[in-house]
Amino acid sequence: MKSVNIQDIAREAGVGKATVSRVINGKGYVSRETAAKVKAVMERYHYQPSALARSLSRQESDAIGLIIPEANNPFFSGLLTGVSEVMDKCGYTLILRTSGNDIQRDFKALEAMRYQRVKGLIYVPACNYEDEREFAQMASRLADLGGPYVVLDRPVTKLECDCVLSDNFSGAYSATEALIQAGHREIGVIAGNMQLLIGRERLEGYRKAMEQNGLAAREEYMLTGIFGQQEAYRRTKALLSSPTRPTAFFIANNRSEIGFLNAMRDLGLSIPQDAAFVGFDELPGQLVFGLPYSSLDREVTLLGAKAAQLLIRRFDEPARSPQRLIIVPRLSLRGSERYFEKEA
Amino acid sequence: MKSVNIQDIAREAGVGKATVSRVINGKGYVSRETAAKVKAVMERYHYQPSALARSLSRQESDAIGLIIPEANNPFFSGLLTGVSEVMDKCGYTLILRTSGNDIQRDFKALEAMRYQRVKGLIYVPACNYEDEREFAQMASRLADLGGPYVVLDRPVTKLECDCVLSDNFSGAYSATEALIQAGHREIGVIAGNMQLLIGRERLEGYRKAMEQNGLAAREEYMLTGIFGQQEAYRRTKALLSSPTRPTAFFIANNRSEIGFLNAMRDLGLSIPQDAAFVGFDELPGQLVFGLPYSSLDREVTLLGAKAAQLLIRRFDEPARSPQRLIIVPRLSLRGSERYFEKEA
DNA sequence: CGATATTCTAGAACCGTTTTCATATGGGAG
């Protein structure tokens, strides 16, 4: 890591380190000629100051941390993209860690961020930390950071802080209602991880919509606690093969959607004639061009960007009251929700 | 960023800073009792050393950089995942930057990595740097890094260094050949960015396979320079609508595949009866469960992990001759390549 | 022309670690 340092530049330019520092940062008094001379030397030696030394000296780094559960999921990589773009633009350095939805790794990630003395953190927690003990451990690490943080996507109820969230309940509600209004009466739901608040909120939105429209949410039509695409595939296939089945589904997440689509295909069923659906989040390939599937769309990149902006703004106004941005997903009906009378 | 430092711990424990340092790093002589005492104090104060100060003092950081074109693309987020996992496991900190395939941003990213004094870099260049002048600028920044780097996915010919690449030519060749062996004679290709070497290699693999099997690669069946899904959609749709069209396609990338599929759907055509295909890289949703489309599969996460391992190994053996890992994509035929006689 | 403000510069202290060096202690070998 040995490279030319500020001392070398100062010596070569025949000035003091302080002067070089002033030239670099463009503040304080430096004469035109001195500045030019120093700049020439810096240029010649490809000099670049060390963020390490600078941060140490200034007692403030320009690194910001981002913790997400996984990078391989289009939703999270969308968030990442949004965050990354804003940070690049604003001259911050992004330090990334993934938790794999694992609490211990989540703790490790928080510790790593502290170790690196990040100026701020954007945090998609591994879970909602509803367990008292785990929450305390997490909160302690978060506090130790010593800097501001923004919680993204997964709310942690007991935490009073900036956050950017989605309105999962109303999203699920409106999706379900759309199916009802299309004419469906027998509506199933494919819901994800019930450990996660967002999972329960989405299920609750479905339930409420059914109830308020006087429809029964039949237990056997509710596939909950679905982890991943494969499980969604199996459970959906089983349900679709049974003698009575829903005419439509609200599918609460991306991966389940793919599982569902595979199941439909393998059973030779078509959408929406044999089973209609509305999904949560667009499918990956849909982003640019759009398959004609109906879904609750979130501008994922924007979510990440908002979180980044919130954090940066917080740097300037540490005392501002905590902000809660709650984005309502937009329902886009593209046809897959339509109702077809059953042929007798 | 004010927090308890090594001095505070030393004072509180009634020892010198040097002793605390020795306890932290577990090297040098420290008596059992002293160590226990110091550890207790560190615990009590939630002390965590500063990576900043440590790196500065050691003249070696534990941060490694990763530059990728974009995070939102499943291929790159796969690489990212592989890299990230290895780095987490080995105790390195990951600094991420994206270039958006833009040379200027690529330069900025390289400079940022140097600024942060990363110990090493994993680099997916924004392009192949075939232009002499641009290459020189890039190489200079790379050299200024002062540390080892691994070039990933996109070869830079003039660079003698560790790299992890794919054998695009042979992949494309075998995919095309599979179509030929299935019985196809009229085979089209949907190829991506011809500015990129990997794009040209894939086209070349297709060409060569056609040629060696005595088939003509007709110009009008070669859709090249396709940027993104939308363009793939339009051009494919146009070709598929024309009176004569290929019976099969080799589709050289992910996004084009989606464009193709959309075009097929919108024209009411089915796979593989109306047009067969083999694609390069699995489709996003395919990763876990697998739609029955044939493709050249790369274990993307593994590519990233390999690059990370190569870099880490290089830390220990700076003098080892440059390694070139070239992964041959595995051809998986799942049915979408099959040939159906045209009905007269 | 002297007083005073403004511009410019260098020296020194500091940020939080690691590492070298010197010193002190205790135990075993001779």
Add this chain to the structure above:
DNA sequence: CTCCCATATGAAAACGGTTCTAGAATATCG
């Protein structure tokens, strides 16, 4: 009992910047 080695510790010097302080040079003004 002396000498030497292994163990244990703290003081001090880096690392590469920033910033404070103070002094010198120059400009401004009465």
